Amino acid sequence: MPGSLRPLDPWDLLLTGPESGVLHVGLAVPLSGPLALTAPSALDLAGLAVDEVNATGGVDGRELRLVAVDSGRAPAVVAAEAAALFEAGAFDVLVGFHTSDVHRALERVLPPGARYVFTPPHEGGRHRTGVVRTGVSPANQHAAALAWLVRHRRARRWVLLGTDYVWPRAVHRAAHRALAGTGAEVVGEALVPFGPTDMGPLLDLVRRTRADGVLLSMVGRDLVTFNREFVRAGLDRRVVRLSGALEENGLYAVGGDGTGELYACMPSFASGGSGPDEAQLALEERHASRSGPDAPVVCAYARGLYDGVRLAVSPGGTRRAARRTPAARLARAEGLALREIPGLLTA
Template sequence: MRLTILNTVPSSPAPLDPWEVLLSGPAPDAVRIGLAVPLSGPLALTAPSALALAGLAAEECTGAGGVGGRRVELVAIDSGRAPEVVAAEATALRDAGAIQTLVGFHTSDVHRALERAWAGRGTYVFTPPHEGGPSAPGVRRTGHGPHAQHAAAIAWLVTHRRAARWVLLGTDYVWPRAVHRAARTVLADLGAQVVGEALVPFGPGDPAPLLDLVVRSRADAVLLSLVGRDLALFHREFARAGLDRRVVRLSGALEENGLYALGGDATGELYASMPSFAASSSSTDERQLELQERHASRSGHDAPVVCAYARGLYDGVRLACALLGAPGGRAAAVPTGAPRLARADGLSFTELRAG
């Protein structure tokens, strides 16, 4: 899976293979950034977008003079594997001088393992929505925490969709647990109820108990913290059970690649709260539009979509380059706007005003 994905990255240069980099040793005329993205596992469906936008960021950094005159290269690390495996490979590359810094998006159990293992090895930029709480020295988190990401979206749905009875469903790891804690607080403050909750392992499983929980609890809405392929599979079963047109769904992990994977949605009842969404020509998100134009110019109009994870990774690579080239490793933070709420409309999203 990893080699297949790397070979389909549009434009050049493609990310370097970690084992080839270890064998060849450091390149004096290049700065190498470890790119920890899921090339396997539930989030692998986002990898083409992520790799393409990270490549654009590296190319733009090099074109602007690089880091101290050295070109910027990316070394791909498959962060879809077990946390301890990812952490061991990343630290081995750093200790061998094969990479100078680390940027990535992945699930928060991998993030925690990397955060512990990377200590004292420089900067690690983690770009997706995260679980909140303090971060270790050297770790730069550029996404939103659970409360910031979900509060306005939940409030909008309680008010505008009369969603008073909520079921919380997620994968059993760090980020969904944190999302559930934040959601319970937000819903209590709004006078709404949590009438059911479940956490399930990664991977395809029997959706029947989860669907039964939604029916038995007479839920108006479901907050979903499943990710990637698992999220898409659940949505399909939700629709097959006939629940998609009468129960509101909100996800903090649904972007365009996931929407494509589930075949789109035209019920008007599927919502996502993400840092950004792919923009149409009428969008007010000027940064997204400009980024899409540069991406299309580099990779063609049939290039992978600029989803929220990919845009976050683009910003993360640009930040890493700035940190490597700045005196004392200091650089301005990546501008992070408020999370955006959108409703699925076929194979795209229509943004709504949540705040």
């Protein structure tokens, strides 16, 4: 992390003891697992948030420091480690970007009074006191995007494909309701384990059902693998794809899209269809100034983590966030860029 101190190792911190005058922010980021390709972006943007807060005097005169936890491991492992670290005083607040099965595990075991900000799109449902979700729920994220694609791309026959854990299952439930409301239909559905070794059966399902659209609820490396195989099979030229987890790192990893039929409904994109997102561009400029010309891309996950760190250390910020719902957005992949489609909510 050029331009800033690197995140502290939590176990080293416990050995030496927490520093006085420092507010320690636990950063649960997937350093391993299917979402690990997003870790460089996430670490850089979290570091930028900390640098900016420290440049204005920190929090009540206390310097911020990040304490890294690898949230790409098994949910029970991440949750047990984070709970032990919280109890031991390794960090004062936890900010996390990871899959929702890890999120659920953390909610179950964090000690009473622990503050935890979860930043990516989430699975919906209730959450415990002290936990703030800054992302968007499955229905809010997908319903308007699906309706737009049914109307404007004539995608009426849908296959739902995802990984078998809590977030994709919630996305599929929301998609069934949303598509029924448009007159479209679900003609196939499958949930697979993390790291599927053979995408052939999923591609066969798309062919066999004569689908017009595929809703993808895989993440990270698995989403990249599926999209590569989808293109190799020639299905990208006639079948619309929509993903609630496709961000800039994943788009780069698949080599971009030249068909105009790959869509994303993540909550932030680098530019919009009616002009640039000035706040996003300003963030990218500050990031490049801090980390240099080879800095990782500012992806939607990293942008959420940046906002989450700023929120977690702001006075009363977590209480304000509970009332805020991110706006629904839809973007089309154009080469290596995601371009927002304007007017989504009124389409």
